[in-house]
Amino acid sequence: MTKVAVTLNVNGEESEVLIRPADTLLDVLRENLGLTGSKPGCLNGDCGACTVIVGKKPMKSCLMLAIEAVDQNVTTIEGLTDATVQRAFVEHFAFQCGYCTPGFIMNVHSLKENHPEADGETIKSWMDSNICRCTGYEEIEAAVKSVLYGGQEHHKR
Amino acid sequence: MENIGDSVIRKEALEKVTGKAKYTHDERTKGMFYAKKVISPYAHAKMTAKDTSEARKVKGVRAVITGENLPLIGEEVRDRPPIATDKVRYHGEVVALVVADTPEVAKRAANLIHVSYQPLPTVQSPSHAIEANAPLVHENVAEYEKDEGIEPIPKSNISNHTKIRKGDIEKGWRESEVTVDESFSFSPSDHTAMETRSAKAEIKANGSVVIDTSSQAPFMVKKLMNDYFGIEVGKVIVNTPLVGGGYGGKASVQQEILAYIASKAVGGRQVEVFYSREEDMITAPCHIGLDAKVKLGATKEGTLKVAEIVYLFDGGAYSDKAIHLSRAGAVDCTGPYKIDHVKCDSYSVYTNHPYPAPYRGFSHSEVLFAFERTMDILAKKLHIDPLQLREKNAILPGHTTPTQVRLNRSTIGHVPKCIEKVKKLINWDEGELVEVNDRIVRAKGVSCLWKTSTIPTDSTSGAILTFNEDGTVNLMSGVVEIGTATKTVLAQMVADRLRIDVRDVHVRMKVDTQTTPEHWKTVASRGTFMAGRAALAAADDALTQLKKIASTILRARVDDLDVGNGRVFLREEPSVGLEFKDIAYGYTYPNGNAIGGQIIGRGNYILRHLTELDPETGKGNPGPEWSVGAQAIEVEFDRRDYTYKMLRAASVIDVGKVLNEKSARGQVTGAMSMGLAFGGRETFVFDEQARVLNPRLRTYRPIHYGEHPEYIVEFVETPHIDAPYGARGAGEQGLLGMPAALGNALSTAVGVPLRQLPLTPELIWRTKEGIGE
Amino acid sequence: MIPFDFDYYKPSSVEEAVRLFESLRQQGKQPMYFSGGTEIITFGRLDYLYTNAVIDIKGISKCQMMTFKGENLYLGAAVSLSEIEEANLFPLLTKTSSEVADHTARTKVTLGGNICGKIFYREAVLPFLVSESEVVIASREGEETRPILDVFQKSLQLEEGECLVQLVTNKKMIEAANISIKRRRQWDTGYPVITVVGIKVDGQLRVAISGLCSFPFRAKEMEPFLNDTKRPLEERVSLAIRHVPAEVLHDSEASSDYRMFVLKNTLLDVFEGLEMEEVR
Ligand code: FES
Numbered sequence A: 001m002t003k004v005a006v007t008l009n010v011n012g013e014e015s016e017v018l019i020r021p022a023d024t025l026l027d028v029l030r031e032n033l034g035l036t037g038s039k040p041g042c043l044n045g046d047c048g049a050c051t052v053i054v055g056k057k058p059m060k061s062c063l064m065l066a067i068e069a070v071d072q073n074v075t076t077i078e079g080l081t082d083a084t085v086q087r088a089f090v091e092h093f094a095f096q097c098g099y100c101t102p103g104f105i106m107n108v109h110s111l112k113e114n115h116p117e118a119d120g121e122t123i124k125s126w127m128d129s130n131i132c133r134c135t136g137y138e139e140i141e142a143a144v145k146s147v148l149y150g151g152q153e154h155h156k157r
Numbered sequence B: 001m002e003n004i005g006d007s008v009i010r011k012e013a014l015e016k017v018t019g020k021a022k023y024t025h026d027e028r029t030k031g032m033f034y035a036k037k038v039i040s041p042y043a044h045a046k047m048t049a050k051d052t053s054e055a056r057k058v059k060g061v062r063a064v065i066t067g068e069n070l071p072l073i074g075e076e077v078r079d080r081p082p083i084a085t086d087k088v089r090y091h092g093e094v095v096a097l098v099v100a101d102t103p104e105v106a107k108r109a110a111n112l113i114h115v116s117y118q119p120l121p122t123v124q125s126p127s128h129a130i131e132a133n134a135p136l137v138h139e140n141v142a143e144y145e146k147d148e149g150i151e152p153i154p155k156s157n158i159s160n161h162t163k164i165r166k167g168d169i170e171k172g173w174r175e176s177e178v179t180v181d182e183s184f185s186f187s188p189s190d191h192t193a194m195e196t197r198s199a200k201a202e203i204k205a206n207g208s209v210v211i212d213t214s215s216q217a218p219f220m221v222k223k224l225m226n227d228y229f230g231i232e233v234g235k236v237i238v239n240t241p242l243v244g245g246g247y248g249g250k251a252s253v254q255q256e257i258l259a260y261i262a263s264k265a266v267g268g269r270q271v272e273v274f275y276s277r278e279e280d281m282i283t284a285p286c287h288i289g290l291d292a293k294v295k296l297g298a299t300k301e302g303t304l305k306v307a308e309i310v311y312l313f314d315g316g317a318y319s320d321k322a323i324h325l326s327r328a329g330a331v332d333c334t335g336p337y338k339i340d341h342v343k344c345d346s347y348s349v350y351t352n353h354p355y356p357a358p359y360r361g362f363s364h365s366e367v368l369f370a371f372e373r374t375m376d377i378l379a380k381k382l383h384i385d386p387l388q389l390r391e392k393n394a395i396l397p398g399h400t401t402p403t404q405v406r407l408n409r410s411t412i413g414h415v416p417k418c419i420e421k422v423k424k425l426i427n428w429d430e431g432e433l434v435e436v437n438d439r440i441v442r443a444k445g446v447s448c449l450w451k452t453s454t455i456p457t458d459s460t461s462g463a464i465l466t467f468n469e470d471g472t473v474n475l476m477s478g479v480v481e482i483g484t485a486t487k488t489v490l491a492q493m494v495a496d497r498l499r500i501d502v503r504d505v506h507v508r509m510k511v512d513t514q515t516t517p518e519h520w521k522t523v524a525s526r527g528t529f530m531a532g533r534a535a536l537a538a539a540d541d542a543l544t545q546l547k548k549i550a551s552t553i554l555r556a557r558v559d560d561l562d563v564g565n566g567r568v569f570l571r572e573e574p575s576v577g578l579e580f581k582d583i584a585y586g587y588t589y590p591n592g593n594a595i596g597g598q599i600i601g602r603g604n605y606i607l608r609h610l611t612e613l614d615p616e617t618g619k620g621n622p623g624p625e626w627s628v629g630a631q632a633i634e635v636e637f638d639r640r641d642y643t644y645k646m647l648r649a650a651s652v653i654d655v656g657k658v659l660n661e662k663s664a665r666g667q668v669t670g671a672m673s674m675g676l677a678f679g680g681r682e683t684f685v686f687d688e689q690a691r692v693l694n695p696r697l698r699t700y701r702p703i704h705y706g707e708h709p710e711y712i713v714e715f716v717e718t719p720h721i722d723a724p725y726g727a728r729g730a731g732e733q734g735l736l737g738m739p740a741a742l743g744n745a746l747s748t749a750v751g752v753p754l755r756q757l758p759l760t761p762e763l764i765w766r767t768k769e770g771i772g773e
Numbered sequence C: 001m002i003p004f005d006f007d008y009y010k011p012s013s014v015e016e017a018v019r020l021f022e023s024l025r026q027q028g029k030q031p032m033y034f035s036g037g038t039e040i041i042t043f044g045r046l047d048y049l050y051t052n053a054v055i056d057i058k059g060i061s062k063c064q065m066m067t068f069k070g071e072n073l074y075l076g077a078a079v080s081l082s083e084i085e086e087a088n089l090f091p092l093l094t095k096t097s098s099e100v101a102d103h104t105a106r107t108k109v110t111l112g113g114n115i116c117g118k119i120f121y122r123e124a125v126l127p128f129l130v131s132e133s134e135v136v137i138a139s140r141e142g143e144e145t146r147p148i149l150d151v152f153q154k155s156l157q158l159e160e161g162e163c164l165v166q167l168v169t170n171k172k173m174i175e176a177a178n179i180s181i182k183r184r185r186q187w188d189t190g191y192p193v194i195t196v197v198g199i200k201v202d203g204q205l206r207v208a209i210s211g212l213c214s215f216p217f218r219a220k221e222m223e224p225f226l227n228d229t230k231r232p233l234e235e236r237v238s239l240a241i242r243h244v245p246a247e248v249l250h251d252s253e254a255s256s257d258y259r260m261f262v263l264k265n266t267l268l269d270v271f272e273g274l275e276m277e278e279v280r
């Protein structure tokens, strides 16, 4: 097995990791860097539990090779501290088992960075990238909207 | 200070939003090995050869296991080889395990195992299974070792038959003026917890088996490891951290067995068995399918007289929990109605489908789909409003259940109140069907629900409270935190009983069967009831001890003492007292003498007066109480395309008492979402050879954000006197009536009765246009 | 997790990529071009494909192009679908591609990846089929521009080592009245039961369809019937759907007869939608 040494920039820190070029970013985050906040839910790009932010965009880390992330800034759930999204998820009871939560939070965080004024349509088109099996999405919707509109009720759909 | 009923934020909330929360697969140790399954591509086939030679040659492979010399396993019938040896009975069944240094090596080697199969004819559904010349899934079902009271029918695919005989069926039919006779069916589907199953096992030098597992039933794992492999119970240590969703699916024991077998093959080294999503869907136990026949008789005025029911549960390839599921379906075989004459035959039937695990509601949503659809069909025939028909026949205290339990004010919730509320919430009086334009209609459908928990009559739960030096407490309970916030609710109860701030109750999230008191299984909405009673008992025990030591120091009678704000004080003169922190760890007199010691409260609970069912009549007391509810949905239906949107879904659940408002609501809406997904989209699609065509989230799609309706939830509070604060189960009820309500709404919308699930536009089109498959 | 190993190359020019492919081939390797790579990653995990060398074309500026030059829009094969949506230079493509997979996945899925994919929906090709765009293909002999209708027969017909570089679309086509409709098995997520894309050029309707057969196609055989204005609409559609070019799919998303039912209604909706477009 041929491993290569690459430098990844994750959560603002540079780390040199020894990887197989066939390793996905998700695997490397979890196995090499111990960042297990990004979750495997399908390894097929279908559930969003592994979502991280690459550059400014949400990315399913199971759909990306770690080697593709060289020279890019990767942010994982561990890189967010006390972000408004995190607080909103707690306040709105937007999770139960919590397994989908890191992925959702990263997606919402990225949405907020890219489209702070996103309308219902945009929110829906971003959010349906993730699956939550526990909630009925109502609380997630409330959390997202509170973050995007600073809680202004009248913006609700 | 927050109280019972308040929306206390769950104790593990911060862990979960920061990615620090640990689930089973998140914990790794250096030097651990990895197992990869080889699974069957056939649903029914003889294996003529397994060639593992190539796989064994791969560098880094530590063991290849093909399953010989393993005991047969299974919870009620020992019919399942942990690894199939001579034939496979479902698509996805494990036929070999490869243990290797890395997951990649294990997988590469697994790909090199060549199994020769000789396909056999498959059993495609329970109805097919009972046909005279159906292929046999198990040739010798009668010869398996089994629990008492289970009677497989020799040389058939029937693994068990539960009979309910209440009243006099003939009389019931004679008294009936209007009858309906309806059939329903749906295929197995999946739980689809976001965390797939995984387990690690290690065998220590002293023979202890340490298993880490993503399970709802760590204590069951302990018991079964003893049953199956003869390991002393004290030497089975099962650890379960947070679990990423279960919904019943993780109450079955499978991954643990494989991990143990794998570890044993490599001299006890720690081995992890991780399930890919595909394996989690088809290899691991699924959500049961059902073929049902419901006949109802009523008077012209709409008084239900008789129900005659046949349920054929799709038990899949192995019985495991299927028999229990088919029994639970019999226990509450009708909806929550007074019916004097009930006959139900509920069968657990082998097919070549993945075998079932419990699924949120334990057969109730399944049975209710058939029963509550029939109620609507009966209402149409009677020209009675379907809600009114339900209200008229609602079961009440004093009536008896199908297993002839006479209900009282505590053991049954208030059905009429639930109906009345839901009627308003969904604006029922507007009419079931509203025409929007020549294509679009809005239609409403309702369903009632009830459920008891058919859990073993001797199930127990325990709790321990230890005090810290600062007067705060630690709570240990065997309840697994699967997302229901039960442990937070338990902390609320303890805080309430000890009269301290809930922040001062620290909760141990992880379950470890060696040091955590047992809680039978985290299923059946029994967490708050049984563990709640245990936690309250532990709090009472601690209070007794606190008062006792305080009485010595204060030189006062114990019964003159009271507690509050973290103090024990004289009832008459509250300023005289002691803080918990001064006595919880022993008390030291000014001269250095000390008395007492760390306060440790303990409590347990065992269910009372439950009985086994009579084999001929089903008579018996299956569960502690029946929770009830009424649900409704409104859809917007396109009559040209047969497509629909779910607009609003309403639930009124009699939860006895709301313990944590937002958590309770979240449990209900989450369950509703799951029920609507089951009703509207989710199913395994099988090909002609019973292979699952869609074992992936891309083709098997739970509800996604934005597809959900608006949820309306209200509660009724009829206390269950035995339960802490009177609370009834709330985790499952939201699911139970949703498929039926959706089926009723769409049947009204399209104008023909719909009898299958999931209710896809294609199914509706086919039914309406009378086009066969 | 991909069980096999491969080497990873990231050339910065088309020539280099093509040369690399050839030399890897000569070394006995099984190279693959990799743009979004989502299919290589997911199918690799499932052992549906194998490669031991991937050539990532995302570093090639030509493959990242997204600009108008003269009358033509050039879209690079390595542009992600979400970039296409955001730039919105080709509204019909935006509409169609924004229904592919989901938003997060589309930040990774590329135009070229979707069009050259093994998953047979390949919906992103539909707008190009109706626009009669051209494709720029690189090979050892250099780059060649060819009409997509010649090269895309069920799938993009590339010789080994050839690489899709760009798609070139005429402004006139981009501005034509257009519509894109995706119908699913249930609600708003998942693969299509069918996706129909239509544009009206010089009064003539052009239609391309995905999900109906095991490949996307330009419905050339159906178009004459659809454009037969002498007949009433319903009849045109009924006649047209008799000319589906291949066997209709029958799978876990939909049966073949239901697909035909959906096709009929969707074609009616295409007409209605285009009329509304034209009014605007
Ligand atoms: S694990 Fe990446 S999308 Fe599911």
Ligand code: FES
Pocket (backbone or CB within 6 Å): A094, A095, A096, A097, A098, A099, A100, A101, A131, A132, A133, A134, A135, B194, B244, B245, B483
């Ligand atoms: S909280 Fe469990 S899957 Fe979302």
